[in-house]
Amino acid sequence: MRLWMNAIVALLFMGVAVAKGIGPCYNQADPDNDIGNxxxxxxxxxCYFEGKHNSCDPPGIAIPGGCP
Structure with missing residues (x-):
């Protein structure tokens, strides 16, 4: 039962990102130029800050000024 609940919650979070028209989202970084995740x-x-649990599914708020 717990597995099904976790799957449903994950699908809901994925649906929010897709419904916003921003997904799919992927983690990126450029450590050579001091740009973090x-x-x-x-x-x-x-480009967005990482969301809950340092994940991009769903992403956090938009990065001011656009992508690094």
Whole structure:
């Protein structure tokens, strides 16, 4: 039962990102240029801070000024 609940919650979070039209989102970083982790979303080409649990599913708020 717990497995089903976890699966349902995960699908709901994925649905939120897709419903916003920003997903799918992937973690990116550029340590050579001192740029830490952030989320790049293919749906709109935008960059976002990491969301809950340092994940990009769903991403956090948009990075001011766009992608690094």
């Amino acid at each position: 952030y989320c790049y979303c293919q749906g709109n080409g935008g």
